[in-house]
Amino acid sequence: MKIKVAHISNSDIALRVHARNYFAYLRDQGYDLQVICSPGEFVKGDMVTDDGIVVKAIPFPSRYAPLLDLQALMQLVRHFRQQRYDIVHTHAVKPGLWGRIAARLTGVPIVIHTVHGFHCWDDMGKMENRFFIWLERLAARFCDLLLSQNREDIEFAVRERICPREKIHFLGNGIDITLFRPDAVSPDVVAAIRRELGVAPDETLVGMIGRLVRLKGYFEYMQAARLLHKRGERIKFLAIGATHDNASTIPLPEMITQYGLQDRMQFLGMRDDIPELMAAMDIVVLASYAEGIPRVLLEAAAMGKAAIGTNVRGTREVIVDGETGYLVPVRNAPALADAISRLAADPALRHEMGRAARRRAETHFDERFYFWRTDHEYRRLIEA
DSSP, X not given: OOOEEEEEESOTHHHHTTTHHHHHHHHHTTOEEEEEEOOOSSOOSSEEOTTOOEEEXXXXXXXXXXXXXXXXXXXXXXXXXXXXXXXXXXXXXXHHHHHHHHHHHTTOSEEEEEESSOSOOTTSOHHHHHHHHHHHHHHHTTOSEEEESSHHHHHHHHHTTSSOGGGEEEOOOOBOTTTSOGGGSOHHHHHHHHHHTTOXXXXXXXXXXXXXXXXXXXXXXXXXXXXXXXXXXXXEEEEEOOOOOTTXXXXXXXXXXXXXXXXXXXEEESOSOHHHHHHHOSEEEEOOSOOSSOHHHHHHHHTTOEEEEESSTTGGGTOXXXXXXEEEOTTOHHHHHHHHHHHHTOHHHHHHHHHHHHHHXXXXXXXXXXXXXXXXXXXXXXXX
16 A cells, blocks of 8 residues: 655645655655645645646645644644644644644644745744744644754754754755756757846856745845946846735835836746756855745856855755855845855856856765655654
8 A cells, every 4th residue: 555645735836846856755665645825826726737647725824824734733733633644744834733733633643844045034032933943842842853954053053952863863954956956958059148148248147046035135135226227237146936816925016117127137926847947047046034944045156157145044954154155144135245246246156156066966966866765764763
């Protein structure tokens, strides 16, 4: 009999992009895999994906909403009682908390949670920080294992007494390095994309890819772009990403106008041609306040692109400062602008960093590594 597994997330985009290969791999290993996630641009209701993955749509509000949270918990309890899963594997804060509690209440034998970066960061207020640490301690009591995307979060979990060391294992993260590779897009296609985007041969193209939420650092990215525009530097900018929900999405097109960047920055929305767009970029930026392991920087590394990210847990495991790119302080637009300017002025340095980034991607960020680790942990817990 197949082992029945449910993955729970608040991101329907994962089904289409981030976790598509992951879920297909687990299905191909013989698991009866289903997904529970919030409705969004891709998932409008209960459905079966093109890959044959059964999806149950349950809304997980990102904001503080006690009644809606209770409804989500009760829906999970009813669903788990009906489906009788062998393994429930949760992701993110709200699905992670309610999913783990519902799984334990309904007697699911194995409960696992992937830590995509703890919802605590250095410049968060002390009381808010302590609250989220307490919440993580509570949630950890309702599962058998935590899988961390980065090694720093393992040390954080042990130090803050979220869980004992033996309860949290390294998972990592990765991307398809055969899809994201420097020779994946021809020079002619790159040149055509840059022409279509209105980028002159002597201009540097900088791109940032991520959900349109403040946490990703879009305000600092736009402030940095404005600073560089005022300096007269020949740099153009792209912003690429999907909306999150109506409550937390930032109005990026309107902000481009407010910042006076209409001729400097383009918002491309959600795109499926990321390898092609990334090939056309000279520099990739991610100005986020917190991360697990940022996929966009893994993709940039695999494409052989120099990258600039903030000095936070997770990002520090992708960018080797001064070797594959630069790390800058969080919420510091002038420092971000200076790092962009430094790389824009030195194509040889960009290429050297890009080659080092590709080598690092090949040895550390092949997605098959974390696929194998997940399967190993499932089988280990099943046999225990």
